[in-house]
Amino acid sequence: MSKPSKDVKKVVLAYSGGLDTSIILKWLQTTYGCEVVTFTADLGQGEELEPARKKAELLGIRPENIFIEDLREEFVRDYVFPMFRANAQYEGLYLLGTSIARPLISKKQIEIARKVGADAVCHGATGKGNDQVRFELSYYALEPDIKVVAPWREWDLSSRTALIDFAEKHQIPIAKDKRGESPFSTDANLLHTSSEGKVLEDPAHETPEYVYSRTIDPERAPDKPTYIEIDFEKGDPVAIDGEKLTPAALLAKLNDLGRMNGIGRLDLVENRFVGMKSRGMYETPGGTILYFAHRGIESITLDRGAAHLKDELMPKYAELIYNGFWFAPERELLQTLIDKSQENVTGRVRMKLYKGNASVVGRESPYSLYDQELVTFEEGAVAYDHRDAAGFIKLNALRLRTLAKRRQKISKS
Secondary structure, three states, rough: OOOOOOOOEEEEEOOOHHHHHHHHHHHHHHOOHHHEEEEEOOOOOOOOHHHHHHHHHOOOHHHEEEEEEOOOHHHHHHHHHHHOOOOOOEEOOOOOOOOOHHHHHHHHHHHHHOOOOOOEEOOOOOOOOOHHHHHHHHHHOOOOOOHHHHHHHOOOOHHHHHHHHHHHHOOOOOHHOOOOOOOOOEEEOOOOEEEEOOOHOOOOOOOOOOOOOOOOOHOOOOOOEEEEEEEEEEEEEEOOOOOOOOHHHHHHHOOOOOOHHHHOOEEEEEEEOOOOOEEEEEEHHHHHHHHHHHHHHHHHHOOOHHHHHHHHHHHHHHHHHHHHOOOOHHHHHHHHHHHOOOOOOOOEEEEEEEEOEEEEEEEEOOOOOOHHHHOOOOOOOOOOOOOHHHHHHHHHHHHHHHHHHHHHHHOOO
16 A cells, blocks of 8 residues: 655544544554644544554553543533524434534644644544534644644555455454344434444435434323423523523433424435435434524514514524534524524423424513414404504515506506
8 A cells, every 4th residue: 555645744633432433543643754743622422532542552552552531521511502593404304413513623733733743634524524624624724834634535455355454454352243244333422323324324214213323212202291391592502491501411312302292303315515325314303392482582682574584594504514614604604693683582481392303382581572462362452453464465465466557557558
């Protein structure tokens, strides 16, 4: 295997401790002959991370070059919650669980690279997917001259057999369940779990039940609904049933509630940024509850014009995150507008969780724009004169009447 053209002295690798990134670690050492620094992020994926440290040491990484960081609170507070203020959904459905994790991982890699004097960073994303774009756009936005190593675009280990052979040759431990082809691949963090590939590649076939790991089958969910109340302050959730919680703890509790009620499953065919369509299965239990709850509190606190403008801008905002432009100025500009809209999005939402559904059944706010006296059908409301509607309608109908007269004139000629 010939050495790639980049001259790399020290590289920070996004390292999970799994087989693929362990192979990448050894490949970096043997191909580039460079010093490798590993970075493992705890984003709430639910896995024990200390084995990653031991495996890195086993592969020759010095203890001072192994970084494992708990990023759960930062992830939810500074990335997930700002995104949810926008009610962001890519292509109207996807809550962007994988997309929103990439800029934080990239940011930490660059911070570590600066700390240890590394001249390069490395990710394990494939050459067909979105993640390579998300990682690298973030790297360059934060450190414009950083060198990027993308093994899946460089090496000739093009099959599972070749990867296993490489691992055996370099005495990389291989778990028994990793020797065969995995039926599908997964990515997980505190917001969601995504699954794609293999058994999911044919969009005509229903997702097998064994793929789901984060939610129970809605048909098997409890027959009695669960009711909860979520408190919001300036667009962010701060408490469940009156109990104040940190961002990560709050999302984790919503995940538990969503899991037991079968909430948050999504079977989606989406358009990747690189140009192909892909089919994935997403489980976002807590995020789904949060999405509907946030829209519920916005419904009584946001002015119509502001709410509709937000909804118009949301697809662009979601697309920027999906495509990897979290650190781009246009995303930051949109975030400023979104955050401004949330100044009075404070109050309480009552949710009903039942067999896969998360429904808003009540909402209240000290800043509510809902005026019961104004909308009541009962007599006595003094703020609205029904007769005013006639002029309002005639003015709005003026152009429609003009167009109708022209049609009539043309039809008679």
